[in-house]
Amino acid sequence: MTTLAQRIEETGGRASGFDYLRLTLAVAVLLVHSVDTTYGLPANDALFGSWLRPFIRAILPMFFALSGFLVAGSLLRSRGIGTFLWMRAVRIYPALTVEVLLSAFILGPIFTSYTLGQYFSDPLFLRYLVNATGHISFLLPGVFNDNPHPNTVNTQLWTVPFELYCYLTLAVLALAGLKNRRAMGILSIVVISLSLFLYKSFSQSLALTPIGPVSGYLLVASFLAGVMAYLYREVIPYSRPLLWGTLLASLLLLSVVPGGDFLAPLPVAYATAHLGLLNPRRIKLVQGADFSYGIYLYGFVVQQAVVSIEAIPRLWYVNFVVAGLVTSAFAAFSWYWVEKPMLRFKHWSALRRPAPV
Template sequence: MVTFGSRLADHKGVGPGFDAVRIGLALSVLYIHTSLLRVESPEAALAPVGPYLPLAQWAFDFAPLPMFFALSGFLVAGSAERLSIGQFVVNRGLRILPALAVEIILSALVLGPLLTVYTLGQYVSDPLFARYFLNILGSIHYELPGVFLDNPNPRIVNGSLWTVPHEIACYVLLVGAMFTGLFRRRFLVLLATLALFGVSMSIFIVGKLGIVLPYHDALTYLFVTRGAARLVPLFLAGIVLYQYRERIPYRFGYAVACIAAYVAIAAFGSPDWNANPIFSFATAPIFAYAVVYAGLSPKLVFKPLSRGDYSYGIYLYGYPLQQAMIQLMPWIDNRPAFFALSIAAASAMAIFSWHAIEKPILRLRRKFSLTARIHTGEEPAAAATLPPVQTVPAAK
């Protein structure tokens, strides 16, 4: 039987389609954010995502984030299996923080001064300016002084950053599992994943029944409406798929069934299902299987992507560039045209980010992970059987 594990082994531990999948998901997020053109109406969320496609816009918008996190869990699990805790922490930090820091700095020191309605003195003296740099530490602040005040979705400089704390939380949980030895016991990881879903669904159901728990609002915010329900369990689900990879069949029919199942489930839903952990639980195995299957497929190899992993840069720069284009070109009202411009702008900055920041940092990572050499074109024979060490951006 062909399994996820055997597919990884066939390709020396590197899923051949993961680069294309990450780019596809990043572009999906970029397309979702073309809704920044105008204030979205309830009717727009219920409309089909495209002609002759039986999937509502809200359901399409929901899917990329869980898939990103499931993919991240699957890939990073290989790193956790092989590295020490210290090496893992340094590895993750070097992959995420430098590029994030540069994007935050460029937004605050270049984009903001160019587009603010304030004078430069007013801009830098406003408390919002200093607070914006806290994004580098995972404390998310969306506003810069006087920036994007008149956009349809005003004041938000980079809405994609909201998932950064959840990604950090995923790594903290994984480090904790490594430290306690839980990570080596895959059945316990499976139980922990199910338990987290269980907590989210229980809080949701209790709220629907009118029962108020202690700290109910905080628990609901944490476990129902934000990443602990939608994202963190999907990261854990990706880890579980990796740990059970030798037992999970790799079949095209299963992947097609996953897509069909999601379309069928979403057909009975509505936009408020975005904050429904029961929906997240039902779709978690669907997303996890489909995205890992695609990543392991040799049919998704796209040779131009061998020059770099541009998905993180597209994620980091897409939202602020789209907001900037809306302010500078208010005549833009065509969503496909706006999407095309968004791809061009975000891709240009992603290429800069990869070649000027991310790739040089990967050279430092070679001290901590042999598989980092894969991404700089220096894969040693000893690394041939190792899984890839890649990170998946979070995006709104």
């Protein structure tokens, strides 16, 4: 039977499925947030209580599992932990910093209900700039106060600290010998998932049965499960029946099974890796470009801006289309003017020579 490792070789290590999956998940996030930005948090709660719940709750764990699978390969190809962390920083921070600066210095002054003097002197303004470090704040002074989802500039940034935790956890595991002691990774997933299980069991704010948005603990566990799928790629089968089985298990665990979040990371990771290793023909949209990060960074803030413009009807599908078009433009800007140019510096040696013109 074909294994994940053999499938990776068959696709030349560049399966197009990962490109399509990243883009699909990013657009799915935009689609979900078209509801709460347009109608408010009660509508968001109703959405999570509908038949769509398992699909919605699977989006971010799949995002993190996909990242774990691909980043594990990056780790094994890196010359050292320092190089690995540098590559992650180059991929994450420049685009994040530009988004934060654009939100604070351009979008904020346009949409604030404060005077410019009040806006720039408010402590919330400076606190928002700290988002560029991964320490997240959602407020800008006087911005989107009257929106259906009020007082929130970019809720999507809540996952950034957990993404950083993932990279740091993986670096620590690598220093401890993860490459040669793969069982440590599985043990880490169990510990993190158990922590999630206990937290949800004793928390007064979260029910044991999965209902609302996913937790950061689940995202980190899903990331590590993606790492494990890559490290065990030579023994894990690439099986269509296993794909359907893990997809079904993931949806059930993330929606109806009490304590299901504790068990979900491994099936989520397998289903994500399998889908990513599909290799359909690349269309021009995904040839040499990755707009998913830009869509994820700019989607919510653009949706909030669209909702605040009175001339645009407050309908979820209008928000999705209009904000989707504007977000796509910002995502293209982010990729071609920020992310792609910065990738020239992903190797340490690039810092010691002038960048090519």
